[in-house]
Amino acid sequence: MTRSLSLSLLTIGAVLSMTAGLALAGDDTVPAAQILNALKPKPVTRGLSAGPQVDPAISVKESSFLNTVRNRQTRSLSLGERQEIAEIASNKPKIDLEIHFDYNSADISKESNQAVQELGKALSDASLKDSTFVVAGHTDAVGGETYNQGLSERRADTIKKYLVQRYGLNGSNLVTVGYGKDRPKDPNAPMDPANRRVQVVNMDTKTASQ
Numbered sequence: 001m002t003r004s005l006s007l008s009l010l011t012i013g014a015v016l017s018m019t020a021g022l023a024l025a026g027d028d029t030v031p032a033a034q035i036l037n038a039l040k041p042k043p044v045t046r047g048l049s050a051g052p053q054v055d056p057a058i059s060v061k062e063s064s065f066l067n068t069v070r071n072r073q074t075r076s077l078s079l080g081e082r083q084e085i086a087e088i089a090s091n092k093p094k095i096d097l098e099i100h101f102d103y104n105s106a107d108i109s110k111e112s113n114q115a116v117q118e119l120g121k122a123l124s125d126a127s128l129k130d131s132t133f134v135v136a137g138h139t140d141a142v143g144g145e146t147y148n149q150g151l152s153e154r155r156a157d158t159i160k161k162y163l164v165q166r167y168g169l170n171g172s173n174l175v176t177v178g179y180g181k182d183r184p185k186d187p188n189a190p191m192d193p194a195n196r197r198v199q200v201v202n203m204d205t206k207t208a209s210q
Contacts, residue, residue: 028098029115035122038095039133039202062088066132066175066203074153074176085177089134094201096185098194099159106154108162116159119200120167134175134201135159141181141190153178159198175203 065088069081077085099116100109108116123133137152137159156176163169184195 029112029118030095030097032118032121032125035095035097035119035200036125036128039093039122039131039200040127041093041202041204062203069175070132070172072175074157074178075150077177082177082179085134085136085175086179086183088203089136089199089201092201092203094199096197096199098196099155099198100196101155101158104151106151106158108158116162117166119159120163120169123163123169123200124167128202130170130173132173132175132203134177134199134203135163136199136201137176137178138183138185138195138197138199139181140193140195141184143181145180145182149178149180151178152180156198 065084069077069085097115097119098112100112101107102109122128135156137154137156139148139152141148143151153176156178160171160174160176163174164171181190181195184190184192185197186192186194189195
C-alpha cells in the first residue's frame, strides 16, 4: 500500500469517526428546559386586542371530564373518551418526544433513558406543580390496528410508571391514553418512525399570569 493511499484511508476513517461522534452527540433527546418551556401555560393578554379568551364554562366542562378519566386504566378508555381527550388537548401546550422502546415491547430502550429523565425533570419543576398532564402513546402504521392500539397504551403506561416511581409525580395528575396508529405525526408518511412517539400535554387551563 502506498503512503498516499494509507493517508487517504486514515483521513476517511477519521472523518467517519467524527461523523459517528456527531450523530451520537446530536441525538433526539430534548432537554428539560425545552420541554418545560413547551408545556408552560402561555399568559393571557388582557384588553381589547387580546385573542380569544377561555370560556369559564368550557374550562369547567373540561375539568369535569378529566376527573372522570383520572386514575382510569389506559385500556379502559372508550373510543369516544380518547377522541374527547384529543379534542381538549388540541389547544393545550404540548410536546412530541421521540422515546424509543425495545422492539415489539413497552420497555424503554437504553438509548432513550436520558430522554425520559429530561421529561421527569421538566414535569417536576415547581412552575408545573399540580398540573394535569396527558401522556399519549402513538405508533407508526406498521402492523394491525388492534395490536398497535394495545402497544401504544402499554407504552404510555410505562412512561407514567417511570415518572411516578423515579420522580415522585402524582399518578392522579398523569392521564394515559393510547392512539395506536390513528393519529400519525406525519399523515403523508404513516410508516415513518417519526410517528412512533410519546406526546405530553399540559391539560390545565390556568395561565402563567395566574
